[in-house]
Amino acid sequence: MRWRSWGKDTVAANVAGLALLSFIVAAGFSAGNLLLPYLVLALEGILKALPEKLTMINASRAAIEVGGLVTAFMAARAFVAAASGWLSDKLGRKPLIVSGVMLYAASTALYYRASSIPVLLLLRGIQGVSSAMTWPVAETLLMDSVPPLARTRAMSIYVVSFNLGNVVGPLLGSAAYAAALRLLGPGMSVTEAFQAPFLLLALLAAPAIPVALMLRDPGAGKEHHAASEAMRRFTGGLLELPAAVKRALKGFYANALLNGIAVGIVSSILILYIIQYIARTPEAVGTLLAIPGFAGMLAAYPAARRLDRMSDEARLAVLVASATTSRLILASLGFIRSTLAFVAALTAMNVLFNILLPLMRSLEAGLVPSRLRGRVFGLHQAMFNIGMTIGPLIGSWIYEAYGSVEILPGVTGAQAVFLLAGLLGLAGVPLIALLYRPAAVREAWEKG
Numbered sequence: 001m002r003w004r005s006w007g008k009d010t011v012a013a014n015v016a017g018l019a020l021l022s023f024i025v026a027a028g029f030s031a032g033n034l035l036l037p038y039l040v041l042a043l044e045g046i047l048k049a050l051p052e053k054l055t056m057i058n059a060s061r062a063a064i065e066v067g068g069l070v071t072a073f074m075a076a077r078a079f080v081a082a083a084s085g086w087l088s089d090k091l092g093r094k095p096l097i098v099s100g101v102m103l104y105a106a107s108t109a110l111y112y113r114a115s116s117i118p119v120l121l122l123l124r125g126i127q128g129v130s131s132a133m134t135w136p137v138a139e140t141l142l143m144d145s146v147p148p149l150a151r152t153r154a155m156s157i158y159v160v161s162f163n164l165g166n167v168v169g170p171l172l173g174s175a176a177y178a179a180a181l182r183l184l185g186p187g188m189s190v191t192e193a194f195q196a197p198f199l200l201l202a203l204l205a206a207p208a209i210p211v212a213l214m215l216r217d218p219g220a221g222k223e224h225h226a227a228s229e230a231m232r233r234f235t236g237g238l239l240e241l242p243a244a245v246k247r248a249l250k251g252f253y254a255n256a257l258l259n260g261i262a263v264g265i266v267s268s269i270l271i272l273y274i275i276q277y278i279a280r281t282p283e284a285v286g287t288l289l290a291i292p293g294f295a296g297m298l299a300a301y302p303a304a305r306r307l308d309r310m311s312d313e314a315r316l317a318v319l320v321a322s323a324t325t326s327r328l329i330l331a332s333l334g335f336i337r338s339t340l341a342f343v344a345a346l347t348a349m350n351v352l353f354n355i356l357l358p359l360m361r362s363l364e365a366g367l368v369p370s371r372l373r374g375r376v377f378g379l380h381q382a383m384f385n386i387g388m389t390i391g392p393l394i395g396s397w398i399y400e401a402y403g404s405v406e407i408l409p410g411v412t413g414a415q416a417v418f419l420l421a422g423l424l425g426l427a428g429v430p431l432i433a434l435l436y437r438p439a440a441v442r443e444a445w446e447k448g
Contacts, residue, residue, distance in 0.1 A: 019157050098213055278339055
């Protein structure tokens with residue numbers, strides 16, 4: 001790959017290190033996401049026996065509690081994300097990443113002693129802080145480490161690793177659950193069966209710490225386009241950016257807020273929906289979630305190679321088309337009861353996600369000089385996380401209160417949750433298309 005020659009050893013070390021870090025943390029986090037709804041159901045007394053011994057689990061009764069966990073995570077993440085981006089611009093990327101990873105590993109182990117919903121909420125908030133210290137800064141470091149013509153590919157490798165973690169994570173979570181059953185024996189309680197796996201997940205998260213310590217902080221990457229000299233000369237902050245750049249950022253941030261609400265609405269109830277309507281046991285749910293993640297992972301890099309060769313105008317068109325299609329699929333999920341059809345729909349969404357995320361980060365990275373990039377990515381994450389704080393409260397309330405009730409002609413509350421999320425996600429797409437004008441951005445920097 002040609003981009004390796006740009007940053008020499010630093011590029012190779014950072015791309016490989018950040019990809020590995022993304023995989024380790026995503027695997028552990030998605031494994032925990034599989035187990036936490038069961039732990040909530042057990043703590044609330046809804047799950048009175050192991051899932052494999054039951055024929056039906058009324059998972060909707062815990063929707064508000066599970067939604068609260070998502071909100072706690074995202075509220076903490078939103079509060080810290082913008083500050084961590086600013087700090088990384090001032091202090092460097094690596095110190096924030098290392099601190100965030102260490103906090104994540106420690107907090108994972110503490111789930112073993114979590115015996116109430118308030119404790120789970122506290123731990124989820126701590127993990128939101130650790131995530132805010134890690135992810136926007138890691139993405140910024142990656143964009144700093146490679147040239148513009150390789151950004152989409154570099155980010156796709158990062159996203160592939162993230163998705164591989166999401167593929168492995170549910171399988172890892174179900175394997176940790178099975179291992180806990182064997183280790184604890186027949187005398188354990190249902191709650192203990194879902195607490196114990198977190199000790200294993202903490203051990204598996206520990207290698208992320210030395211990986212983070214090996215990262216390099218190269219500072220600004222080389223800019224290679226007509227506006228590069230103007231970017232290097234620019235000494236102002238975000239408020240002093242050219243009008244066309246600020247307008248484009250407003251489009252990305254508004255979309256991030258609406259997309260955050262949409263994703264939050266669904267993320268609070270997705271596993272509960274699967275447990276209730278599609279699959280029941282941790283093993284079955286884990287397998288169902290792994291297949292779409294694997295398909296998306298395969299699509300990421302080939303798409304990124306083509307996107308790096310396109311103009312910004314063409315890449316914007318791809319972003320709009322992919323985002324629109326993925327939101328329409330999201331709106332339809334609640335009407336699906338077939339396992340095969342549900343897996344197919346999730347697979348299509350994952351493929352589109354693997355096109356969207358690297359492309360969006362690449363376009364955003366090209367808007368500003370490197371020394372402002374941490375703040376830009378941090379603010380993007382903050383807007384998304386604010387949406388993710390609001391969304392779970394909406395989704396979990398609708399799902400628990402009206403899940404089986406027809407609230408519109410032919411539409412139950414369970415279906416309305418996905419429909420609302422899809423429509424909100426769609427609302428953000430035209431904002432990017434209207435406010436981000438690549439030619440205007442180039443012209444504004446060239447005049448600077």
